[in-house]
Amino acid sequence: MSDKPKVKVATVWLGGCAGCHMSFLDLDERLIDLFKLIELTSSPISDLKEIPVVDVGIVEGAVCNEENEHVLRTLRKQCKVLVSLGDCAMTGNVPALRNQKTLDETLVRGYIETESTHAGEVPNENVPVLCKKVRPIQEFVKVDASIPGCPPDADAIWYALTELLAGRKPVWNPTNVRYD
């Protein structure tokens, strides 16, 4: 094993379904090789929740609320290279479907009108304020690389991370990219 210091990585989970993090775990035994090269610091799948200074920041999810934006901006400050992981971070994707409705319509549909809800109400305490529109992260901060996919499969994540570790920006083509 080389003496090179490990690359510090932090990941965050904004407005998304956690599928991209699940797909990251689908790296399976390749995780062992990966963790020889990187150190995972704060992440939804680790215990550390405060974002330290890191080399690479990885973002799953779109910016749906004020907290998402705060976390995103914090990560951007703390990392050298910021990577969007998956379609929600990259395009808004499924969370952005609500952009076709007003915020009120969305909340009423989600918390009151759902078929399984009885006497529901829209929560307004201890929850972050929703943004009027869901937006991809590159509309808030500079993004250095993106991994498309909903979720990106483990091979795409592996390809992108190994390229980044080699100091190259991943280049997508029909053999390694999917939007679904």
Added chain:
Amino acid sequence: MNITLTIDGKKCTGTAGQTILEIAHANGIAIPTLCYMKNLSPWGGCRMCIVEIGGSPKAVPSCATPATDGSTVVTNNDRLTHLRKLTLELLFSERNHVCPICPMNKGDCDLQQQGYKFGIDAIRYPYLYPTFPVDLSGKFLGIDHNRCILCTRCVRTCDEVEGVHTLDIGNRGVKNQIVVDLNTTFAKSTTCTNCGACVSACPTGALFDKNAAFHGPLTKCRQVRTTCTECAVGCGLVVYTKENRIVDVFGDNDSPVNHGHLCARGRYETWAVQRDRITQPLVRKNGKLVPVSWDEALQTIRGETGKLSPQTKGLLVSGKVTNEVAGAIGKLKSRVGHIGMYVADHEASFCGEPAFASDAFQRINDSDAIILLGAEPSRLQGVVAARIRTAVRKRGAKLIILNARTSDLDAYADVVASVVGVERAFWNRVGATLKGTKRPVLLYGPNAMSPVGITAMEKLIQLFENGSGPAVIGLPTTTNALALSGAGVEAVDDVSQWLTGGALRAVYIVATDETDGGAKVLRDREVVGLLKGFNYVVVQAAYNSRLTELAHVVLPALVWSEKRGTITNFEGRELPVSPVLEPHGEARDDKAILESVFA
């Protein structure tokens, strides 16, 4: 005139008037496209096919730029790639292209494929996230404007191929969207024929077939080429199947008959409409039809009819059966005294001397005047109607319609008459309309054989007496009636007369996969009573109907997608019918059933 130009360093020849894209494609040089579609007028709207021409600083759309002799064209360099990426990013940012929830995901979307090809990931423009409606009111197709890139392939197809121009672009600027008629829905459209050509043309998931959506990507389906057996046109089909069910049906672009175009019957009604399929042989016991084994059904038929003399047995077949079934029927003549084919009204005399109209489509395409006499292509042969519309609307052909029933074609006609008499004024008007036409075509259907039709035919012939007559094209209603008639299966003019004419006591009706289950046989009201009076009625059909309810034995037949054989279309082309699916239930092939019953 031939021209030569250099494309990406390669000497390419073409004809003057051809576009750069056409010449490049013909010479094996790929240029990415989105709004371009072969056989449609160029649009030049998407800007994916841009190229550089030596001496000009502008990038021009190769699909809409005529090639010039001696020019030098570059189709691919860093600048063009950069511009194409910008184009794609603008397209992605403009609407709500959410791949994971789109039915064309995983291979069926040209926009997605171009995105992959150019490695588009995070885009540099802010997403507009507009709010666009979804119209699911169509019988077979839906449109989600959120996925539309305004390439107008649907608009041009609707206008130039189907000829109805239901679709167009409405509104201005970023609010541009495809509109149906004067901004109504598919359900309320008065012009849409449900031909589905717009869906075939759509490069994204904006237009989709409701019955195919979310049944898996077509790129992963098995593809089988076969022939539509719904009418006598004989359009080529490409059927997409998965796990022994049909996912979607499209026209075969390589078919010399329809060149990829279909009507609602061929494109949708054969698979997207639920029908009451017969899956097992049925035998009447104590007044009720009950499922039995094939052996029992065949034994019952033999037991009941075996002792009957041939003269008391009748075989009445649908004009929809294949040529191979006709061959099997020919061998039964010694065992069955009366063999006939049931057809549409007046179609028997139409079949009298089977006349195939070779190159009919070419003649319609080339014509400068079309006379429709007792034919209803709009209702019965949608692809022929499309050719007539485009001949009139795009090439200014005259149209004269002499038919009892009205149709949408009336709107395009110069003369329409539902009742034809001998008045001089009327025929003068017809004559004036046809005056000076060089390539007239007369399309006549079975109704031309009615007394009124014959009068009109005589009048028309008089009009042409002094010049060269029109090309005459017979348009049968029944799929294979002309060929079956030619093979010696006589068309029956009057079914009740045929049933009472001989000493019939048992009748065997082959309705095959007639969509009405053979109920057409009962068109004359007396037929029901006559059939009830027979000792034995066997019906071989794919679908339950009023006819099968009258039967003593019902034998399950294959449908179009399970058959193998040939049919002969109205042009006289023998076309292959290939099985797309495994037989449903215990259904068997028409010919095999006849052979085992009469073994």
